[in-house]
Amino acid sequence: MALIQRHPLLTSAFICIGLVASSSLMAWDGLVEKQNFEIDNFTTQGGETIPEVNVGWEAYGELNDARDNVILITHFFSGTSHAAGRYDPDGEPTGYWDAIIGPGKPLDTDEYYIISSDTLVNLNANDPNVTTTGPASINPETGEPWGMDFPVVTIRDFVEVQRELLESQGIESLHAVMGASMGALQAIEWASAYPERVDRLISVIGAGVADPWLLATLSAWAAPIRLDANWNEGDYYDGEPPTDGLKEALKLVTLNANHWQWANDTFNRDWADEERDPAQDINANYAIEQTLDDIAAARAETSDANHFLYLVRANQTFMAGYGDSLETGLEAIDAPTLMLYSENDLVFAPEGVLHTAELIEEGGSEVTLETLEGNRGHLDGVVSIDQASDTLQEFLQ
Amino acid sequence: MALIQRHPLLTSAFICIGLVASSSLMAWDGLVEKQNFEIDNFTTQGGETIPEVNVGWEAYGELNDARDNVILITHFFSGTSHAAGRYDPDGEPTGYWDAIIGPGKPLDTDEYYIISSDTLVNLNANDPNVTTTGPASINPETGEPWGMDFPVVTIRDFVEVQRELLESQGIESLHAVMGASMGALQAIEWASAYPERVDRLISVIGAGVADPWLLATLSAWAAPIRLDANWNEGDYYDGEPPTDGLKEALKLVTLNANHWQWANDTFNRDWADEERDPAQDINANYAIEQTLDDIAAARAETSDANHFLYLVRANQTFMAGYGDSLETGLEAIDAPTLMLYSENDLVFAPEGVLHTAELIEEGGSEVTLETLEGNRGHLDGVVSIDQASDTLQEFLQ
Numbered sequence: 001m002a003l004i005q006r007h008p009l010l011t012s013a014f015i016c017i018g019l020v021a022s023s024s025l026m027a028w029d030g031l032v033e034k035q036n037f038e039i040d041n042f043t044t045q046g047g048e049t050i051p052e053v054n055v056g057w058e059a060y061g062e063l064n065d066a067r068d069n070v071i072l073i074t075h076f077f078s079g080t081s082h083a084a085g086r087y088d089p090d091g092e093p094t095g096y097w098d099a100i101i102g103p104g105k106p107l108d109t110d111e112y113y114i115i116s117s118d119t120l121v122n123l124n125a126n127d128p129n130v131t132t133t134g135p136a137s138i139n140p141e142t143g144e145p146w147g148m149d150f151p152v153v154t155i156r157d158f159v160e161v162q163r164e165l166l167e168s169q170g171i172e173s174l175h176a177v178m179g180a181s182m183g184a185l186q187a188i189e190w191a192s193a194y195p196e197r198v199d200r201l202i203s204v205i206g207a208g209v210a211d212p213w214l215l216a217t218l219s220a221w222a223a224p225i226r227l228d229a230n231w232n233e234g235d236y237y238d239g240e241p242p243t244d245g246l247k248e249a250l251k252l253v254t255l256n257a258n259h260w261q262w263a264n265d266t267f268n269r270d271w272a273d274e275e276r277d278p279a280q281d282i283n284a285n286y287a288i289e290q291t292l293d294d295i296a297a298a299r300a301e302t303s304d305a306n307h308f309l310y311l312v313r314a315n316q317t318f319m320a321g322y323g324d325s326l327e328t329g330l331e332a333i334d335a336p337t338l339m340l341y342s343e344n345d346l347v348f349a350p351e352g353v354l355h356t357a358e359l360i361e362e363g364g365s366e367v368t369l370e371t372l373e374g375n376r377g378h379l380d381g382v383v384s385i386d387q388a389s390d391t392l393q394e395f396l397q
Numbered sequence: 398m399a400l401i402q403r404h405p406l407l408t409s410a411f412i413c414i415g416l417v418a419s420s421s422l423m424a425w426d427g428l429v430e431k432q433n434f435e436i437d438n439f440t441t442q443g444g445e446t447i448p449e450v451n452v453g454w455e456a457y458g459e460l461n462d463a464r465d466n467v468i469l470i471t472h473f474f475s476g477t478s479h480a481a482g483r484y485d486p487d488g489e490p491t492g493y494w495d496a497i498i499g500p501g502k503p504l505d506t507d508e509y510y511i512i513s514s515d516t517l518v519n520l521n522a523n524d525p526n527v528t529t530t531g532p533a534s535i536n537p538e539t540g541e542p543w544g545m546d547f548p549v550v551t552i553r554d555f556v557e558v559q560r561e562l563l564e565s566q567g568i569e570s571l572h573a574v575m576g577a578s579m580g581a582l583q584a585i586e587w588a589s590a591y592p593e594r595v596d597r598l599i600s601v602i603g604a605g606v607a608d609p610w611l612l613a614t615l616s617a618w619a620a621p622i623r624l625d626a627n628w629n630e631g632d633y634y635d636g637e638p639p640t641d642g643l644k645e646a647l648k649l650v651t652l653n654a655n656h657w658q659w660a661n662d663t664f665n666r667d668w669a670d671e672e673r674d675p676a677q678d679i680n681a682n683y684a685i686e687q688t689l690d691d692i693a694a695a696r697a698e699t700s701d702a703n704h705f706l707y708l709v710r711a712n713q714t715f716m717a718g719y720g721d722s723l724e725t726g727l728e729a730i731d732a733p734t735l736m737l738y739s740e741n742d743l744v745f746a747p748e749g750v751l752h753t754a755e756l757i758e759e760g761g762s763e764v765t766l767e768t769l770e771g772n773r774g775h776l777d778g779v780v781s782i783d784q785a786s787d788t789l790q791e792f793l794q
Binding site (some may be wrong): 081150217228263268289 | 714
C-alpha cells in the first residue's frame with residue numbers, strides 16, 4: 001500500500017499493526033492520497049464524446065489477488081470520493097463515512113478493498129482534493145472552459161466512468177456497491193446495468209427513480225444560480241462567478257437535506273447581530289439565517305455553479321436501468337439488497353424507497369429494509385450511518 | 398345587507414330565501430363586494446407611524462343588533478380577505494374557504510357575521526380585488542412608493558388594523574377568530590393580546606411561534622427576490638419589477654406548502670416539451686417544472702416582490718403575545734381553542750402545533766386538536782377544510 005509510505009510515524013505504525021491486526025499484512029492507517037484516472041474519448045449515454053475525462057479516486061485497504069474483495073462507494077450530490085480517512089497525517093479523519101470504513105469497522109479495510117471516485121461534474125470542482133470533468137474543465141478542442149456546452153451527463157455515465165476505473169485495476173466484480181442519496185442512485189444503476197458484476201447492493205437514503213417531487217425540488221435548488229446575473233448563461237469563467245446564486249442554491253440543499261427537528265434542536269430565535277432587531281430592520285437577519293449563509297459561503301468557495309446545474313440534471317434524469325420502465329430497470333437487479341432510509345427524509349420520500357424495494361423483490365432479489373433514526377432527515381444517511389454498523393457487517397458477510 | 402342589491406336576480410333570490418331560510422331575514426347570496434377601510438396615522442408596534450393605511454375587507458352574513466355574532470377570518474401568506482363567495486354575479490365561488498362559509502355551512506351566514514380583511518403588506522398588491530398598504534403604496538409624505546423605507550410590520554400590527562376595522566363597526570367582541578397558516582398566527586395573536594374579546598380561537602395549520610425551521614424556510618423563500626438584479630434594493634417601481642425572482646419565491650412557497658404525496662399523485666416524469674429531452678438539453682425542463690413555473694408566473698402578475706419580503710419578515714418575527722416568552726404569550730389565551738393541523742405539514746411542524754396546544758392548556762384553556770387528512774400537507778388546511786365541517790360546527794356552538 002503506497003500511501004503508508006507518506007506516514008511520518010512509519011516504524012511505530014508497523015509495530016502497532018503487528019500487534020492489532022494479525023489477519024492482515026498491514027492494516028490501513030487512515031491516511032489517504034487522492035489519485036487521478038483519465039479516460040480519452042469518453043462517450044456519454046446521450047451519444048456525445050468528451051475528449052478527456054479526469055476523475056479523482058481513493059482507496060482504503062488492499063486489493064486481494066483474486067480481485068474479488070472490492071466495495072465501491074459512490075458519493076452523494078455535494079460529496080466527493082473522500083469517504084474515509086484523512087489527507088493530513090496529523091489531522092482528524094475527514095471522510096464522510098469514516099464511522100463505518102476502516103480496520104475492524106463494518107466496511108473492514110483488513111478484509112476489503114474499498115474504492116471511491118469523484119463523479120463527473122462533481123460539485124466541488126475548486127476543491128484541491130477533487131478531480132472532476134465538467135463545465136469548469138477546459139475543453140481541449142477549444143482551449144476554453146466548456147461552460148454550458150458540456151454535454152448533459154447522467155447517473156449511468158458516472159457508473160461507466162467507475163466501470164472503466166475498476167477495469168483499469170483488473171476488477172471485474174464487486175463484493176458490494178454502496179452509496180448515499182445520489183450515491184444510492186449510482187449503486188442502484190450499477191446493480192441494474194451490470195447484475196453479473198454486483199454481488200451486493202446497499203442503497204442508503206435513495207430510490208430507483210427521481211419522482212416528480214424530486215424533479216421539482218432539484219429544479220428549485222437550481223433556480224437561484226440562473227437568477228444570479230453573474231451566471232451569464234454559464235459563461236463566467238473569466239469574470240465574477242455567480243457566488244450569491246450558488247450560495248442560495250447550497251442553502252436550499254442544506255435545508256432540504258435536513259429536517260425541522262434538526263433546525264429546532266440546533267438553533268433558536270436569536271438575532272444574527274444583537275444590535276439589529278429584525279422587527280425593526282427589514283435587512284437584519286436571524287442567527288439561523290446567518291449560520292446557513294456562512295455554511296453556504298464556505299461551501300461555495302470550492303463549488304462550481306455550472307457543475308451544480310449539471311448535477312441537478314443528472315439526478316433529475318435518473319430512472320434505474322435506462323429501461324422502458326422503472327419496473328424493467330429494478331427487476332434487472334440480481335443482487336441481494338440492503339436499503340437504509342429515514343422516515344423523515346424530505347428529498348427521497350419513504351414511499352418511493354418502499355416502492356423501489358417492492359420492484360427489486362419482484363425481480364427475485366431479497367431486499368432488507370431498515371430505517372435510520374436521528375434528527376437530520378435525509379442527512380442521517382450520511383452523518384448517522386454508524387447506527388447501521390451491525391446490519392452492514394452482517395449484510396456484507 | 399347592501400350587497401344583495403347588486404344581485405341581478407333580486408326578486409327570485411328573495412323568493413328562494415323565503416322558502417329555505419326561515420330563521421334568517423335574508424340568506425347570504427354569495428355575492429361579495431370588497432370594501433375599503435382607512436386609518437390615518439397608524440402606529441406600528443415598532444413605534445413607526447404610517448400616515449395612511451388602507452385595507453380591503455369583505456363580510457358574509459349580517460351583524461346582529463347585539464353585535465356579538467362576529468367571526469373574524471384572518472388570511473394566509475399568499476391569501477386575501479376573499480374567504481368565501483364570488484365577486485362575479487355569474488361566476489363560481491372563488492373564496493378560499495367557501496366550503497365552510499355560507500348559509501347552512503359550519504360558519505353559517507344565517508347565524509354569524511363573518512368578516513375578513515386584507516392584511517398590511519398583502520402579497521397581492523396588484524390584484525384589483527385587494528386593497529393593502531405596504532412598500533408598493535405611495536408614501537403621502539414623499540409622493541413616491543415606500544419601497545424598503547416602509548416600516549417593518551408584524552402579525553400584531555395586522556391584528557391592530559383588524560381591531561380598528563371592527564371597532565369602526567361597533568364590534569367589541571368576537572364569537573370566534575379563525576385563520577389558516579399566517580392567519581392562524583393572527584388568530585392566536587388576537588386571543589393572546591385581547592383575551593377578553595375572543596370567545597373562541599380556531600388555529601388551522603399554524604402555531605404559536607415561528608420556530609427556527611420556519612425562520613430558515615421563510616428566509617429561503619425571500620432569497621430569489623433579492624438575487625434578481627431588477628429588485629434593485631426594492632427600488633423598482635418606475636422600472637422592471639423583479640418578476641423572475643418573485644416567480645422563484647412563489648414556486649418555493651408552492652412546493653413547501655404542498656407535500657411530496659401531492660407532487661407524485663399529480664405529476665409524472667413527462668418532459669415540458671416533447672421535442673426537448675432533458676437528458677440531451679441542459680436547458681430543457683420536465684413538465685412539473687413548467688407547470689410550477691406557469692402557476693408562479695400567473696401569481697407573480699398580481700403580487701409585489703417587496704410585499705413578499707415584508708410578509709416573510711412579519712411571519713419570522715411572530716411569537717404569540719409579544720411577551721417575554723412563548724409561555725407568557727400562549728398562557729394569556731382564555732378562549733377555548735380548536736387546532737386543526739396536518740401531520741404532513743412541511744411549514745408548521747406538527748411538534749410545534751402540539752407544543753402550542755400544551756402551552757395554551759397550561760394557561761387554563763381547553764384545546765381540541767384534530768388532524769386534517771389529504772395529500773397536500775400544509776395546504777390541506779386551506780383546500781381540504783371541509784373534512785372538519787362537523788368539528789367546526791360543534792366548536793362554534
